[in-house]
Amino acid sequence: xxxxxxxxxxxxxxxxxxxxxxxxxxxxxxxxxxxxxxxxxxxxxxxxxxxxxxxxxxxxxxxxxxxxxxxxxxxxxxxxxxxxxxxxxxxxxxxxxxxxxxxxxxxxxxxxxxxxxxxxxxxxxxxxxxxxxxxxxxxxxxxxxxxxxxxxxxxxxxxxxxxxxxxxxxxxxxxxxxxxxxxxxxxxxxxxxxxxxxxxxxxxxxxxxxxxxxxxxxxxxxxxxxxxxxxxxxxxxxxxxxxxxxxxxxxxxxxx
Ligand SMILES: [Zn+2]
Numbered sequence: 001x002x003x004x005x006x007x008x009x010x011x012x013x014x015x016x017x018x019x020x021x022x023x024x025x026x027x028x029x030x031x032x033x034x035x036x037x038x039x040x041x042x043x044x045x046x047x048x049x050x051x052x053x054x055x056x057x058x059x060x061x062x063x064x065x066x067x068x069x070x071x072x073x074x075x076x077x078x079x080x081x082x083x084x085x086x087x088x089x090x091x092x093x094x095x096x097x098x099x100x101x102x103x104x105x106x107x108x109x110x111x112x113x114x115x116x117x118x119x120x121x122x123x124x125x126x127x128x129x130x131x132x133x134x135x136x137x138x139x140x141x142x143x144x145x146x147x148x149x150x151x152x153x154x155x156x157x158x159x160x161x162x163x164x165x166x167x168x169x170x171x172x173x174x175x176x177x178x179x180x181x182x183x184x185x186x187x188x189x190x191x192x193x194x195x196x197x198x199x200x201x202x203x204x205x206x207x208x209x210x211x212x213x214x215x216x217x218x219x220x221x222x223x224x225x226x227x228x229x230x231x232x233x234x235x236x237x238x239x240x241x242x243x244x245x246x247x248x249x250x251x252x253x254x255x256x
Pocket of ligand 1: 048109113209212213
């Protein structure tokens, strides 16, 4: 391949800088009538525990396609749609994400960051994973002694941070800067060796994490959260589900 031929197409992820962008215009990079690749998109591709966005895209010919799945393929973002006649390369399309669903994902994602900050303060970490759903979020703990009372205390701590309504900033810094900054030691240690630029989610004065997901602008937008249930997945593996709503109210999954 000549240098010109080896240039790969790149989709600009508009959600990385503006999580509140619901509609956008883009140009078609490639389309086979089902897998649609655009030069820019507000659709979040599944990753980092956050589900992919759903929504619709309208082509220059006026036809509309439902986006049911969004994935990353190298530097491109692929919108998987219901099959139609393909749209021509470079033609302009308009996309719109399902906002209510995405906003719930944003609130849950930020709630999990607050929870992980709370756990770090109480236990010096212990988190082994997390997942966001449309109606709840879960976090996994590698803490040996974890029970419902401890989980309730964590949720109280989360709600205190929600009530503080702290601003949340998205920042991009170099790997070197992350390694130089004492408060980012935890972030720097988790970076892949080939990462040059780091995207940070900074909950002001509380928690900073390297992250590619979408978040609300202030912790107050998360709203109150409640403990849905905890599950025992083994001696050192406990799972906590949280939902939206005042603490003590019945969960989506019923009483735990
Ligand atoms: Zn995250």
